[in-house]
Amino acid sequence: MNENTPPLSGTYDAVVIGGGAAGLSAALIMGRSRLRVLVVDAGEPRNAPAAHMHGVLSRDGASPADYLAAGRRELAAYGVVVRDGRVSGAARDGDDGFRVSLADGTRVRARRLVVTTGLVDELPEIDGVAERWGRDVVHCPYCHGWEVRDLPFGVIAHPDMPAHQALMVSRWSRDVTLFLHTAGELSARDAALLDAAGVEVVTGEVAGLAVEEDRLTGVRLSDGRFVPRSVVFVGARRLSARDAVLRELGAELRETPFGEFVAVDETGRTSVPGVWAAGNVTGPQEQVVNAVSRGYRAGVAIGNELLLADLEAAAARRPAG
Numbered sequence: 001m002n003e004n005t006p007p008l009s010g011t012y013d014a015v016v017i018g019g020g021a022a023g024l025s026a027a028l029i030m031g032r033s034r035l036r037v038l039v040v041d042a043g044e045p046r047n048a049p050a051a052h053m054h055g056v057l058s059r060d061g062a063s064p065a066d067y068l069a070a071g072r073r074e075l076a077a078y079g080v081v082v083r084d085g086r087v088s089g090a091a092r093d094g095d096d097g098f099r100v101s102l103a104d105g106t107r108v109r110a111r112r113l114v115v116t117t118g119l120v121d122e123l124p125e126i127d128g129v130a131e132r133w134g135r136d137v138v139h140c141p142y143c144h145g146w147e148v149r150d151l152p153f154g155v156i157a158h159p160d161m162p163a164h165q166a167l168m169v170s171r172w173s174r175d176v177t178l179f180l181h182t183a184g185e186l187s188a189r190d191a192a193l194l195d196a197a198g199v200e201v202v203t204g205e206v207a208g209l210a211v212e213e214d215r216l217t218g219v220r221l222s223d224g225r226f227v228p229r230s231v232v233f234v235g236a237r238r239l240s241a242r243d244a245v246l247r248e249l250g251a252e253l254r255e256t257p258f259g260e261f262v263a264v265d266e267t268g269r270t271s272v273p274g275v276w277a278a279g280n281v282t283g284p285q286e287q288v289v290n291a292v293s294r295g296y297r298a299g300v301a302i303g304n305e306l307l308l309a310d311l312e313a314a315a316a317r318r319p320a321g
Helices: 021-032 064-076 164-169 188-197 244-249 288-317
Strands: 011-017 037-041 081-084 087-092 098-102 107-115 119-122 153-156 176-179 200-202 206-211 216-221 226-228 231-234 238-241 253-256 259-262 275-277
Touching: 011 021, 011 098, 011 288, 021 037, 021 064, 021 107, 021 288, 064 081, 087 244, 107 244, 107 288, 153 164, 153 216, 164 176, 164 188, 164 231, 176 216, 216 231, 238 259, 244 275, 275 288
Parallel strands: 011 037, 011 107, 037 081, 107 275, 153 176, 153 231, 176 200
Antiparallel strands: 087 098, 098 107, 119 238, 206 216, 216 226, 253 259
């Protein structure tokens, strides 16, 4: 915060924790609803390593950073306050509100909370994977497949679903090699499907990726073999939701095939009264377009709830008769 940034104070109708696509979308609709809104953003979007985002109508190929910057500019027109920082905790404050603490010591009050803090992809510990992540090491063919179509693909098998990703990406290239790495033996069904898709299967542990002149050239195996590849698809070994605030507040969690995530209804409402969640903190498949939609739903639901609460309070104050 620089010397020209006014200090945060008072009570907000809603505090949005996280300034990615879901958080900014929720803040936009609430700002347009004439609510007093604060967005606190730690600046850690899941898609930060990617130079471009895809599948977003009218913004296909845009920079994720530019997209978020444009969203912030739009929020300013509606009086929404966006502050860079990290929320260190949140707690119930009375029957109808929360006390939100920031890491810099600032405290504000919120009538409602929207948690959009995303998740962390925990990548396999293979030399080169983290360094090339979001470039020529990718995970989603719907996000990146068109840009790398017809190149030689490598796929590092996930231990729990060894064939799944290789089968998915086979639509974008006819030259796909599945590296079983540490996955077990394939089922008869998986082997038949991979064969039908024309996917070559390589056994043996992957030692690392080869890079020349800042370009992926292939996959090195621990026994010395080298397989030329131009793109490698790999899934996260574990997905960790940034849900510390939700857990602190006692939000109910649900088990999914991808791990534990907060349970929400169709509007993003959690089990904690007054708390919503949206985006990747609720699950791994909330790409930008889905996150925007979920944020919008949460913002509308909060606006409606606060309007009715205020009208009911006003009606109760009016003299009888």
